[in-house]
Amino acid sequence: MANIRLIPRLDIKGKYLIKSVQLEGVRKVGDPHEFARRYYLQGADELLYMDAVASLYDRNNLTEIVRETVQDVFIPITVGGGIRSLDDVRKILLSGADKVAVNTAAIRDPSLIDQIARQFGSQCMVLSIEAKRVTGNRWEAYTDNGREKSGRDVISWAREAADRGAGEILLTSVDREGTRRGFDLELVASVTQAVRIPVVASGGMGQMEHLAAVVQGAGASAIAMADILHYGRASLPEIRDAASRIGIPTRKVAA
């Protein structure tokens, strides 16, 4: 089994790292660069920056934060939130990001996925899906940070994005986000079975059992975590140790 990636997720509003519950009810946590640097030194495999309000106000605040981060953080960085065009992608990559996560703009114009993949490579095109359970095993993709319905079925949308050239899927369960109740396992399993690109599960990590379930049971290639790390309920070394005890391989990081 390949190493599972552990990815701190930093939701940003203005200059601050924030944390929400179900993508709402925002609280300030601190200075993003300080947290990014701490997670890097603790052996984070990648970092994920999400601009929480970009798609709401049609702007992007993250370029400066990314530019500062890449001075002393040498791991892959994905940036999402408010990316609407090839030009936005170019700016974010020039500021030092390695990949972009696109949701709202891709739903409005799915050909943006093809364009980004062709221009910058599939490895940099991450489709971000914000999924809400509708009934039974059906989920609808939401846009604008979980606020607006798109009418798109999550599974068929994931398949279409993979066919169009997305290199990865960042799959956030809006129902579980910030709840610490565990990942939506049926959702993750349905998507990992539908596509042959890596799926990053996001939303709900509260304890180690959740990690085992989403990796071993549902097939996630990577885990995005926010709450559990930001509030210090567990550190990355603790999570890696726990993972290795339950047979989930992660990158070995020198202490």
Next chain:
Amino acid sequence: MNGVVSIVDYGAGNLFNVQRALEHLGAKVERVTRPEQIPAADRIVLPGVGAFGKAMQQLRQRRMVPALREFAASGRPILGICLGMQLMLDESEEFGTTPGLGIVPGRVESIPSTDTEGKPLNVPHIGWAPIHPATKGNWNETPLEATPPGEAFYFVHSLVVRPQRPEDIVAECNYGGHSLTAAIANGNCFGCQFHPEKSATAGLKLIARFLQS
């Protein structure tokens, strides 16, 4: 750090990230945009992400292909990263067959779509994979010299290089039971499939070794 590192700028992505890592290590970086700059370089980094065909087209348009081949033959150090390493081979099968720089004999092929038990394999291969010495290559005479076998590096790729001469394969990683080439070396030419500039301290250590080569 002695001398200057020249990064080949042919319009590819990740150039800035490679440059930042080099500068973080104290290197003086020069960006090569014209072929005339190549013969004077002390050491060259060939970066790259994206598609093989497009990259070769860009190198040809900028008339850099002969200069890079001559530089490689001169014996001065050259480091190819990810697509930059793939470009060193004879040809790639990405989107039909495209000729490469032909610095290292061999081909670039797709990662198998199934694991060794026949189950579907996710492609691209993304993540931190430990690398191990290959049977024939000489790990200790490359920038990997100070790297303990089993160290993990960050990979993101859909294709893999298959050098013709087994001794050119220095390191391998395992993906779905397959051995994939992780690093190649042929005299002064070194290439890695992973991204050292994105592989935390392990990657920085490798780049520092290259700067001393």
